[in-house]
Amino acid sequence: MSHRTRPVRSSTGRAAVAVASFAAFGLLATACSDSKSISGAEVTQSSASSNASTTSIGGDSTSTTVPTSSTAVATSVVETTIVETTAPPATTVAPITVAPTVAPPPAACAGTSSPSGGAVQVTPVVGDWNGDGVDDAGVSWGEPNGSGADWFVRTEVTGGESSTWALGDLGVGFAALLDSVDVDFSLGAPEGTNRDELLAIVGSNASGYNLGVFGVGADGCIFRFDNGAGVAFVVPVAGSVSQVSGVRCDGGAGSQFLVALHASTSDGISWDTEDARIDRIGGHSLALGMVIAGSLPAASPLLDEYGEATCGGHVYIGIGGDY
Ligand SMILES: [Ca+2]
Numbered sequence: 191m192s193h194r195t196r197p198v199r200s201s202t203g204r205a206a207v208a209v210a211s212f213a214a215f216g217l218l219a220t221a222c223s224d225s226k227s228i229s230g231a232e233v234t235q236s237s238a239s240s241n242a243s244t245t246s247i248g249g250d251s252t253s254t255t256v257p258t259s260s261t262a263v264a265t266s267v268v269e270t271t272i273v274e275t276t277a278p279p280a281t282t283v284a285p286i287t288v289a290p291t292v293a294p295p296p297a298a299c300a301g302t303s304s305p306s307g308g309a310v311q312v313t314p315v316v317g318d319w320n321g322d323g324v325d326d327a328g329v330s331w332g333e334p335n336g337s338g339a340d341w342f343v344r345t346e347v348t349g350g351e352s353s354t355w356a357l358g359d360l361g362v363g364f365a366a367l368l369d370s371v372d373v374d375f376s377l378g379a380p381e382g383t384n385r386d387e388l389l390a391i392v393g394s395n396a397s398g399y400n401l402g403v404f405g406v407g408a409d410g411c412i413f414r415f416d417n418g419a420g421v422a423f424v425v426p427v428a429g430s431v432s433q434v435s436g437v438r439c440d441g442g443a444g445s446q447f448l449v450a451l452h453a454s455t456s457d458g459i460s461w462d463t464e465d466a467r468i469d470r471i472g473g474h475s476l477a478l479g480m481v482i483a484g485s486l487p488a489a490s491p492l493l494d495e496y497g498e499a500t501c502g503g504h505v506y507i508g509i510g511g512d513y
């Protein structure tokens with residue numbers, strides 16, 4: 191704590207004070223009527239009074255009042271002490287404890303079921319679902335439900351997540367993994383982004399099969415490709431008298447993809463063909479892209495492929511195939 195004292199103002203009226211009488215001073219002091227206060231220093235100025243004298247001449251007495259200009263300045267300097275404001279004592283505030291933010295554990299994959307002891311048509315495949323160069327496992331199967339079966343596709347990433355996609359009861363149809371494929375392989379793609387996908391039968395009927403494509407996302411969980419409009423992407427492999435549909439793998443050293451095939455005839459002699467490249471149009475979507483149209487005579491052996499599912503010379507569905 192410190193103190194500060196204001197300097198004393200000097201009075202300009204000291205000489206006048208010297209000539210003022212004590213009586214006048216007392217009078218003036220009481221007659222003071224004009225006062226000013228300046229910055230805490232109280233300065234009082236008093237003025238205007240008179241000295242009275244009496245002159246006696248020849249018995250006559252004349253009283254003359256001689257005005258006296260006297261200014262008495264009484265300066266009262268009040269020592270002003272400024273006390274520094276003292277900060278209020280610190281208030282003790284109980285510390286607020288904030289619980290550290292803990293990142294929630296990664297969401298577990300939605301489905302995790304695996305084949306039970308009573309599972310049917312258990313079909314395993316191998317592929318690299320997460321693109322790390324290490325083989326991972328895949329399996330499809332059915333669980334008898336009394337009237338039929340509920341069907342599942344499961345991926346098991348080595349050292350990672352295992353997850354299951356439920357297809358439900360497929361009626362007269364069934365589900366079966368065909369193989370690992372690659373719908374979007376690109377040479378030179380960032381490491382870990384070239385991942386294998388899974389091609390599977392996801393339904394069947396009297397005219398053939400419906401194939402679905404599955405993949406494993408960055409979260410390690412299985413997903414089924416849709417058509418970009420929220421509907422599951424399906425490639426039919428089927429045939430009738432006038433039209434056939436199939437799918438095959440295609441691509442060179444720098445790319446791999448699937449091609450949807452379709453051929454139809456109006457006369458049974460000449461067939462119009464369409465090869466439609468299947469493009470990955472989003473994270474979980476596939477769609478038919480560029481179409482190459484052609485024509486084949488009914489006797490051409492090339493026409494057989496349009497009603498099959500093949501990849502690299504292996505026939506999954508078709509003449510001499512697995513199904
Ligand atoms: Ca892997």
Ligand SMILES: [Ca+2]
Nearest residue numbers: 372373374385
């Ligand atoms: Ca891929």
